[in-house]
Amino acid sequence: MKQRKLKKLASIFLASSVLVGALAGCGTSTSGGNSVSDDSDTIKIGANLELSGNVASYGSSIGDGATLAVEEINAKGGINGKKIELIKVDNKSENSEATSAAIRLAEKEKVVAMIGPATSGNTVATVSIAEKYKVPVVTASGTAPNVTENKDGKINDYAFRTCFIDPFQGTVAANFATGELGAKNVAIYADNASDYAKGLAASFKETILANGGKVVAEEAYVAKDVDFKATLTKIKSANPDFVFIPGYYEEVGLIVKQARELGITVPLMGADGWDSPTLVDLAGGDALNNTYITNHYSSEDPDATIQEFVKAFKAKYNEAPNAFHALGYDTVYFLKDAIERSGDTITSVGIKNALAETKDLSLITGTFTVDKKHNPVKSATVLEFKNGSQVFNSKVNP
């Protein structure tokens, strides 16, 4: 009982101190964000990451990628002679912690830019802080559209991202289907319970129709289903030459298996929601042949700069970099490019303006230009499953 009271007291204290901090921030930061004074020789960049909690693997991967990039830049003399100092703060994979971490970075550490949390939800929790302190936040892997654009369609001025957004993968899949595979009559089988899948399905359909294709069947399933045979039989009788299945691996694994059992032999395709070893366990390597996914990047991409990155990463961490590592690495270079273009005095507002004007920047996960909605327009990588392992297939431009 006593302990509970103490906890309560502590939380009230914490909450009020955060509030005071926020109010204090209001008073000091109206002048226009943080800046690096000319006689300082370091540029402080914050990293508000999931280093513990349920998505700790995402956050720490981004942190590792970012650390490698910072070391590389500093070894080459930094930016305009100033070294980058990366300040990592753990947000424990929680929204409220992400908010207070952002306040701490902007208010106490006076960073000029923040690498945002890994997930969309945690990033959204930091967006208002970024606006208030006029310090840009760049998420490496928050793919939901609402990170950079709020419900009313207003752009969040200080929010950016390195990854593409969810619906974009649908566009890529459609272009791949009509372009590379020559598909004309496609079927869509989407998870009806997730916004992610619905967004992908909508943009896929739009692009297919624009490319002159036809949608011969459009079906939906609900997460946790196990029997998909009835709907798959229906899809089969519509004779599609390509099936798009946006969803997560737990259901997709069963769908792929049952589709092959029913004699659906045409190419199947999905997006990064398929990316899990469990998919291979559920579907089996044989059934997964002739299926494709879109993803941010592949460590098997033969591109020279990518292979250089893979080599450098392996030398430091002794493992092949995954998509989160690559995105974390890219986020630092994305910021570096903006800082270099932001003018003689480095200010957080200047960096924000430069980020929004980024054009044709060549990075590991693709060459990109930031669009009006602060989303990068960049290529996606298409991977093909061959006997249960992902093999690099091609890069598709938007």
Place this chain on the structure above:
Amino acid sequence: MEWIQQLVNGISLGSIYALIALGYTMVYGIIKLINFAHGDVFMLGAFIGFYAIVRWDMHFILALLLAMVLCAVIGVIIERVAYKRLRNATRIAALITAIGVSLLIEYTVIFFRVRGASPEAYPEVLKNKTIDILGVQISTQSIFILTVSIVLMVLLQFIVHQTKIGKAMRAVSHDADAARLMGINVDNTISATFAIGSALAGAAGVIFGIYYTRIDPLMGILPGLKAFVAAVLGGIGIIPGAMVGGLVLGVVETVVSALGYSLWRDAAAFVILIFILILRPAGIFGKNTREKV
């Protein structure tokens, strides 16, 4: 062709419902209890089979038998610990206890599993071949499911109608007090009923795992409810009713999906339940008996 294919799909799904429904119906028939923990015994069967195959490298037929035996034991334990002392309590008390047992089993499994509630993928124990008959794709697994289900149902019919314990079960179900007066050990008969019903659920669990691949600690909830609907549809307490009810439900769900209303599939089962309760509460095979006052 498409419709024959859909019929095959529906029968495969329906035979799993039927196997689970049998346990529901037998238990209800004998102690008038809707055993909501039955779906979780089904889940335990799936996991026992999974560990037997993956950890102990057992042949899947042996794994199936092991799951049946262990589930029978679990069923008897549940009956002895939770339900026996409530035999003279109100029906609602027994029902609430059944829901409690169901939750206890689910969360105990989640608590003790290293991987918590995350799903497990069944290994491919049957080399799955697809046989093409006039454009209808029948997988060897569906044939296997059907065969095992039919064998188990025939076996059950034999036990109930040809053996002494079966005769005792029918007698207790008809009138427990009179049966006791005739020298039948009612407690043992009830335990036997739970054992047989749970063994069938365990078998259904293993078959489900082999056929649908993915198993998780909460997998028993929905099939359990569907099987309950199947049992009511056929006439709860009547064994052939459960089989027919299961098959009908499987086919109906498949037809609903095939017509393009896949999102309404789960709703269809419960709409059937509502209509059956309004129009013919005794079920397809039930006789309308007047309640004794």
